[in-house]
Amino acid sequence: MNKVPLTVAGAEKLRQELHRLKTVDRPEVIAAIAEARSHGDLSENAEYDAAKERQGFIEGRIREVESKLSNAQIIDPKLLDADGRCVFGATVELEDLDTGDMVTYQIVGDDEADIKDGKIAISSPIARALIGKFAGDVAEVQAPGGVRELELIDVRYV
Template sequence: MQKNPMTVQGEAALREELDRLKKHDRPKVISAIAEAREHGDLKENAEYHAAREQQGFIEGRIQDIEAKLSTAQVIDISKIPSADKVIFGATVTIVNLDNDASVSYTIVGDDEADVKSNKISYQSPIARALIGKEIGDVVAVRTPGGEVDYEIDAVHYGS
C-alpha cells in the first residue's frame, strides 16, 4: 500500500473535518431525512431528495477521509534538525533570477496543497525541482511559459 505524506497540520485538519462530519453533519442530515419523510409522498418530495443527496455526499467524504488517513505517513518536520536542504514540509524562499521576484512555498501533501496560502504539493513541478537541493542552488522549473530559473534563498523547517 502506498503511503501518502502529510504534515501534522494536514492530518489534524482531516481529523477535524471527519469529526465534524460524523458528529454534526451526519446526524443533522439523518434528522432532515426523517422530517422530510413525515411530509408524505417521497416521489415528489424535494426536501427528501435533497437530504438524501446531501447524505450521499457526506458518506462519500467520510469514506474518502478515512481512506486518506489510513494511508497517511505523517511527517513532523519540527522534529527534524534544521538544515539548508529542501525536504517535505519545509518552507522554501526562492528568487526568480529573471526578475528578482521572491516567493516562499511550503511543500505539503496533495490534500493540503493550497496555492493561495503558498502551500504546494510535493508532486508539483516546483516542489519536485526543489526537493533535495540546498540554499544557494539554482533550479530550473518548467512552466507553461517556458523554463524559469530560481535560486534557493532560504529554507525553514517548522511553521
C-alpha cells in the same frame, strides 16, 4: 494503498474535518431526511432527494478522510534533519531569477496545498524541481509560460 505524506498540521485538519462530518453534518442530514419523509410521497419529494444526495456525499467524504488518515505518513517538519536539503515539509524561500520576485512556500501533502496560504503540494512542478536541492541551487521549473529559473535562497524546517 500507498502512504500519503501529511504534515502534523495537515493531519490535524483532516481529523477536525472528520469529527465535524460525523458529529455535525451526518446528524443534520439524517434529520433533514426524516423531515422530508414526513411530507409524504417520496417519488415527487425534492427535499428528500436533495437530502439523500447530500448524505451520499457526506458518507463518501467520511470514507475518503478515514482512508487518508489510516494511510497517512505524518511528518513533523520541526523534527527533520535534512542538512539544509529541500524535503517534504520544508519551508523554502525562492527568488525568481527573471523577475527578482521573492516567494516563500512550504512543501506539503496534496490535501493540504493552499497557494494563498503559501503551501504547495509535493506533486506540484515547483516542489518536484526543488526536492533534493540546497540553498544556493537553481531549479528549472516548467511553467505554462515556459521554463522559469528559481534560486533556492533558504531552506527551513519549521
